Amino acid sequence: xxxxxxxxxxxxxxxxxxxxxxxxxxxxxxxxxxxxxxxxxxxxxxxxxxxxxxxxxxxxxxxxxxxxxxxxxxxxxxxxxxxxxxxxxxxxxxxxxxxxxxxxxxxxxxxxxxxxxxxxxxxxxxxxxxxxxxxxxxxxxxxxxxxxxxxxxxxxxxxxxxxxxxxxxxxxxxxxxxxxxxxxxxxxxxxxxxxxxxxxxxxxxxxxxxxxxxxxxxxxxxxxxxxxxxxxxxxxxxxxxxxxxxxxxxxxxxxxxxxxxxxxxxxxxxxxxxxxxxxxxxxxxxxxxxxxxxxxxxxxxxxxxxxxxxxxxxxxxxxxxxxxxxxxxxxxxxxxxxxxxxxxxxxxxxxxxxxxxxxxxxxxxxxxxxxxxxxxxxxxxxxxxxxxxxxxxxxxxxxxxxxxxxxxxxxxxxxxxxxxxxxxxxxxxxxxxxxxxxxxxxxxx
Amino acid sequence: xxxxxxxxxxxxxxxxxxxxxxxxxxxxxxxxxxxxxxxxxxxxxxxxxxxxxxxxxxxxxxxxxxxxxxxxxxxxxxxxxxxxxxxxxxxxxxxxxxxxxxxxxxxxxxxxxxxxxxxxxxxxxxxxxxxxxxxxxxxxxx
Numbered sequence: 351x352x353x354x355x356x357x358x359x360x361x362x363x364x365x366x367x368x369x370x371x372x373x374x375x376x377x378x379x380x381x382x383x384x385x386x387x388x389x390x391x392x393x394x395x396x397x398x399x400x401x402x403x404x405x406x407x408x409x410x411x412x413x414x415x416x417x418x419x420x421x422x423x424x425x426x427x428x429x430x431x432x433x434x435x436x437x438x439x440x441x442x443x444x445x446x447x448x449x450x451x452x453x454x455x456x457x458x459x460x461x462x463x464x465x466x467x468x469x470x471x472x473x474x475x476x477x478x479x480x481x482x483x484x485x486x487x488x489x490x491x492x493x494x495x496x497x498x499x500x501x502x503x504x505x506x507x508x509x510x511x512x513x514x515x516x517x518x519x520x521x522x523x524x525x526x527x528x529x530x531x532x533x534x535x536x537x538x539x540x541x542x543x544x545x546x547x548x549x550x551x552x553x554x555x556x557x558x559x560x561x562x563x564x565x566x567x568x569x570x571x572x573x574x575x576x577x578x579x580x581x582x583x584x585x586x587x588x589x590x591x592x593x594x595x596x597x598x599x600x601x602x603x604x605x606x607x608x609x610x611x612x613x614x615x616x617x618x619x620x621x622x623x624x625x626x627x628x629x630x631x632x633x634x635x636x637x638x639x640x641x642x643x644x645x646x647x648x649x650x651x652x653x654x655x656x657x658x659x660x661x662x663x664x665x666x667x668x669x670x671x672x673x674x675x676x677x678x679x680x681x682x683x684x685x686x687x688x689x690x691x692x693x694x695x696x697x698x699x700x701x702x703x704x705x706x707x708x709x710x711x712x713x714x715x716x717x718x719x720x721x722x723x724x725x726x727x728x729x730x731x732x733x734x735x736x737x738x739x740x741x742x743x744x745x746x747x748x749x750x751x752x753x754x755x756x757x758x759x760x761x762x763x764x765x766x767x768x769x770x771x772x773x774x775x776x777x778x779x780x781x782x783x784x785x786x787x788x789x790x791x792x793x794x795x
Numbered sequence: 796x797x798x799x800x801x802x803x804x805x806x807x808x809x810x811x812x813x814x815x816x817x818x819x820x821x822x823x824x825x826x827x828x829x830x831x832x833x834x835x836x837x838x839x840x841x842x843x844x845x846x847x848x849x850x851x852x853x854x855x856x857x858x859x860x861x862x863x864x865x866x867x868x869x870x871x872x873x874x875x876x877x878x879x880x881x882x883x884x885x886x887x888x889x890x891x892x893x894x895x896x897x898x899x900x901x902x903x904x905x906x907x908x909x910x911x912x913x914x915x916x917x918x919x920x921x922x923x924x925x926x927x928x929x930x931x932x933x934x935x936x937x
Contacts, residue, residue, distance in 0.1 A: 412928060505898045519897045546927060552900050571811070576820060578827035589817050602811040604820060614831055615877045626854065633855065652857040659856075665864070667854045668847075669871050675853070677846065683894055684878050690896045706903040725828070742867045743832040743874050750828045759898040778898070 362452040363470045364430035367397045369418075375425030376539060380478040380532065383471040386431040387438055387483060387514040388415045388523070397428075401514050402446040403436045404658040405638040415512020416544050417481055417523055424539045429477055432467025436660045437629065438485055438516040440464050441748045442734055443492065445662045450731075455497060459728035462492030465526065469496035472526045479527035479536055485516050486617050487723075487752025489524045490764035494771025495728035499788070500526045501533050503781050505759030506551035509544035517624035518549070520617075520756050530765075530789045537785065551705075551779070559705045559779035562717050567600045567787065570699055570716035574610035575751060581726040587770035588722050591791075595720075598794060605699050605716065609692040610754050616692070617753040618746060619673050619685040626670025629663065665742075693758045700777035717780075718787060721751055723764040723771030763788045767795060831877050832870075842868050 364383055369390070372378065384390065389411035390397040400406045418428065435445040443451035443466025451466035453459045454474035461470045465482030469492035472480050482489045484502040493500025502524040513523055523540070525533045544550045571592070580588075595602055634640030634654030641654065659667070673681045697704040699719070703711045725748070729737075737744040751773065755762040761781040764771040765788050774791075776784040811817055847860045847868060858864075896902075909917070923929035 413926065506900070519895075546924070549897070549899050555900055555904075571820065573820075573825050576824050578824040579829065580821075580824070585821050589814075589821060592811060592817050593814065596812065604809055604811065611826060612878060612880070614828075615875050618871070619875050619878065630855065649857070651855055652852075655854075656856045656858050664854070664856060664858070665867060665871075668850045668856075668864070669868060671854045672842070672846075672850045672868065672872070673875060675850070678872070681875055681878060686894050686896045688878060693896070693898075706898060706900060708904060741832060741870060743870055746874070747828045747832055750831075 359452045359454045359470075359474065360476065362433060362449060363454070363467045363474065364432045364476060365397075366430045368427060368429060369397065369422065370427035371422060371425065373423075373425050375423065376535060377421065378425030380425075381427045381429040382421065382536075383430045383432045383468060383477045383480045384418065384428055385434050385465050385468050385480070385482045387434060387516075388417065388481060389512040389514065390414055390418055390428070390431065397431060399431070399514070400447070401437050402434045402448060403660065403663070404447045405632045405655075406514075407447065407639055407658075409638075411512070413512065416509035416546065417540055418512065420539055420542065421481075421536075426536075430471065432465075432471050432480065434467055435464035435488075436663050437514065437625070438464040438483060438488055438521070439625070439662050439666055441487065441491055441745060442466075442738075443470075444731075444734070445660055447660060453496060453728060456495075456728055458730050460495065460731060460734050462495030462724075462728060464488040464492075465500075466492050468526050469493050469498055469500065472496070472498045472528060478529075479525055479532050482524055482526055483513055483516075484522050484524050484752075484756065485520045485621060486756045487749045489526060490723050490752050490762065490771065490773060491748065493526055493764045494723040494766070497766045497769055498526055498528055499530055499533060499763065499765050499792075500524065500771075501537065501763045501785070501788075502755070502761070503537065503541070504551070504761045504779050506549055507761075507779075507781060508540045509542065509547045509550055511544055511546040515624075515628045517621040518628065519624060520621060522756070522759075530785070530792055533763075534785050534789070537781070541781070555705050556779075560702045562702060562776075562780055562783040564717070565599070567717040567783075568701070568715070569595055569600050569602045570605040570719045571602065572607045572610060572699075572719060572721065573604050574607055575721035577725065577750065579725050580722060584722045584724070584726060584770050587768050588772060591720070591767055591772050594791060594795060598790065603716075605719075607692070607695045607699065607754075609688060609695050612688050613692060613754040613757055614747065614750050616685045616688045617749070617757055618669075619681050620689065620757075622666045622670035623674050623682050624670070625663075626667045626674065629659075629667055632659070634658070689757050692754065696754070696758045696760065697778070700780075702777040702780055704777065705779045717776075717783065719775040721773050721775075723751060723773045724748065725751065727769065765792055767791075831874060842872060 443461040453461040468480035468482035473496040489500040632638035633651040
């Protein structure tokens with residue numbers, strides 16, 4: 351298998367570089383790694399951006415992503431670009447052209463994906479924090495498998511300018527670290543409106559977004575997150591976590607969000623359809639790798655795409671094109687309607703109003719929601735690959751606990767409690783409450 | 796199985812106060828994710844060899860149709876059909892298929908309408924952006 355080619359754990363995680371300015375900024379002295387689907391330009395010393403794909407193996411971006419620029423201006427040092435599942439597609443860290451990301455703290459176990467290198471570089475102390483991206487759980491799942499903190503902010507809070515798109519209505523840039531304090535500082539630098547990103551949350555709505563500011567919170571557990579498949583150790587840790595919240599003086603109650611059960615098929619319909627569209631640009635003539643062919647004809651596009659895309663990416667593109675085709679039915683439309691229903695159902699369970707659904711205000715609801723991040727600890731390579739080869743869907747269902755917050759764009763953090771990831775979700779825009787509560791729980795555990 | 800459990804919500808939603816309450820909640824799961832990966836007896840849309848070949852071509856690949864790919868596409872479609880579980884009609888056909896749901900402010904809170912004068916003013920003030928690469932910079936072009 352490919353992983354035996356990898357020389358050591360560090361080589362499987364990152365390509366080193368150094369890009370910084372000494373300016374005494376807020377993040378001076380901190381080193382970070384950046385997922386390799388976030389572009390770094392010529393000005394940063396000619397660091398390539400590959401998305402861990404052979405399609406972009408020699409790609410040099412002409413510009414820096416907005417997050418790279420903001421971090422440079424605040425004094426943080428970019429110390430490496432890190433491995434991922436090709437174009438962000440995967441939950442294991444194994445679907446990568448350069449080879450799998452090895453889990454630095456649990457040898458033989460998968461690192462999780464798709465921000466595998468981000469989580470692994472933090473876990474291995476190769477940096478103070480890492481910038482990743484989360485489409486359906488791609489920050490939170492590897493954070494959980496590598497025992498670090500992973501924060502996916504509200505969709506629209508951090509600029510996506512320079513993030514190579516997988517599914518643009520879901521892709522969200524976020525932060526991983528071992529220290530919640532570091533995540534808060536980095537978030538304060540990156541939480542900026544950006545006119546270059548049409549999905550950026552406008553300035554006036556940022557000001558209007560209500561923030562929860564109270565000591566005694568009402569915390570909901572959607573009963574649809576209580577799955578038969580959750581392992582005993584995850585269940586036991588989740589129990590301790592709930593008990594801790596009660597002991598801290600919060601009110602915990604069960605709620606029901608029935609659409610959660612359909613979130614996974616909804617996600618895979620929408621994400622693959624968007625991927626099929628986004629990745630159509632890589633044909634070796636406009637973007638992406640190409641070979642020197644003797645004959646230049648229209649088949650060059652087919653040859654390039656077949657040769658340079660990995661297996662999982664191809665499968666998702668084909669599935670996306672099939673669900674979008676007239677012969678399959680209106681699955682895209684159905685998923686869109688289910689996503690809307692899910693967003694409204696989630697919103698109705700929060701006390702704060704949703705800043706985009708301005709007409710709605712509910713009372714006696716929740717301030718936060720909680721669930722485990724993953725159904726188990728990181729599985730070992732053999733178990734994961736065996737289950738995947740038996741049924742491809744086995745690798746998709748890993749995302750069942752993380753996908754709902756992605757479809758709805760909620761700020762969500764995964765924090766490690768005794769080696770198990772637990773998620774805290776807030777109302778759309780209520781990122782500060784999520785971070786504040788995570789800090790409080792971590793300090794009291 | 797999925798259909799039944801989707802509509803079955805007899806559990807009382809309640810406050811969790813004690814260790815016993817937590818045990819009771821976590822020891823009574825509401826469903827299993829296996830319900831999503833189980834295959835249906837009479838799937839509506841068996842993907843044939845011919846359809847897979849067409850989709851490979853439409854996707855811009857020249858790969859051969861393999862049994863593995865056909866199998867995985869069928870499994871994935873079976874999974875996607877779970878979107879309709881609990882509904883009478885299995886797969887819907889709509890005449891209008893151009894709906895989209897995004898979490899973008901302008902989709903939910905319409906901007907104030909522009910007057911002709913404001914529009915003209917905006918066009919007049921429009922300048923190419925260096926950051927967006929709208930101004931050619933040979934030094935910074937790879």
